[in-house]
Amino acid sequence: MxxxxxxxxxxxxxxxxxxxxxxxHCELNFRNPFELLIATILSAQSTDRQVNKVTEGLFQKYPTPESFLQLTEEELAEHIRGLGLFRNKSKNILKTCRILVEQYGGQVPQQREQLEKLPGVGRKTANVVLSNAFGIPAxxxxxxxxxxxxxxxxxxxxxxxxxxxxxxxxxxxxxxxxxxxxxxxxxxxxxxxxxxxxxxxxxxxxxxxxxxxxxxx
The missing domain is CATH 1.10.1670.10 (Helix-hairpin-Helix base-excision DNA repair enzymes (C-terminal))
Known part of the structure; x- marks a missing residue:
């Protein structure tokens, strides 16, 4: 060429x-910054359609970081088993939820540096959250x-x-x-x-x- x-x-x-x-628009289904953060973490090596199927029931049962922390890694892994890397994602999501609760009052931070320090969150995921949840150009x-x-x-x-x-x-x-x-x-x-x-x-x-x-x- x-x-x-x-x-x-x-x-x-x-x-x-x-x-x-x-x-x-973003094709992941979400109602708030926390749901978008979790859905985007789940979307790695999975399609948005697959993620939306999983999160529809997941977010109804566990709508907050605090409610996610009621689950063990094994229990969360069962909920997201249909997605790629589900065991690793389960571990990272629960670690992230604990940080959100302990350091940010259960809220998702709006700064890139803080987002990228969360387990399972890289630059792409941080950009998705900044852009779609907070309206920050990314x-x-x-x-x-x-x-x-x-x-x-x-x-x-x-x-x-x-x-x-x-x-x-x-x-x-x-x-x-x-x-x-x-x-x-x-x-x-x-x-x-x-x-x-x-x-x-x-x-x-x-x-x-x-x-x-x-x-x-």
Whole structure:
């Protein structure tokens, strides 16, 4: 493939994404910052649909960090058994709940540094919570965002952190959260890892990757 261009029609890409996905939003179900935090921890190596199935009953029975602490690791693991890494997630969630209760009065902190110190919470999870629970602009980079941003040449990176840093420079801060959701929706619906639907994609005129695929045919 040809090298990625140094200049990219970022504004046109962002506007097209906005037209394609005007209603893009977080697809995890949650009612408050605590539920979003737990759901996002659970979403690692699992789909949002799988997580929503598990949390529907889980959050009804255990709506607060205090109620989660009534469970043992083994009991919580049984509730979330249908998800990947469920035993490790059970351990981290209970540790996180204990910290929330003991250090933050049962509330989820609104600072990145404090969030990232919670067990099972990395930069991506912190960004999801900051953006969706507290309305603080953030660009959470999952596999979809990393893949799509690089295919569009909005990023030229090997790691999610590099992708995030490059997107933050190109995308206006006020659009970080919406752009994050739109790129995820695009990755799930059109720009899949295997067999992306380039021929029906409205972004094809601006897409470095799509043009390379077209040339190869």
């Amino acid at each position: 040809e090298e990625k261009p140094k200049r990219v029609p970022t504004r046109k890409i962002l506007d097209t994404l906005a037209q394609m996905y005007p209603d893009a 660009l959470a980079v999952d596999t979809h965002v990393h893949r799509v941003a690089n295919r569009l040449a909005l990023a030229n990176s090997k790691t999610p952190l590099e992708t995030e840093q490059q997107l933050m420079k190109k995308v206006p801060r006020a659009e970080w959260s919406d752009t994050h959701h739109r790129i995820i929706w695009h990755g799930r619906r059109v720009c899949s890892a295997r067999n992306p639907k380039c021929t029906i994609c409205h972004l094809l005129p601006y897409c470095w990757y799509g043009k390379q695929v077209k040339k190869a045919k």
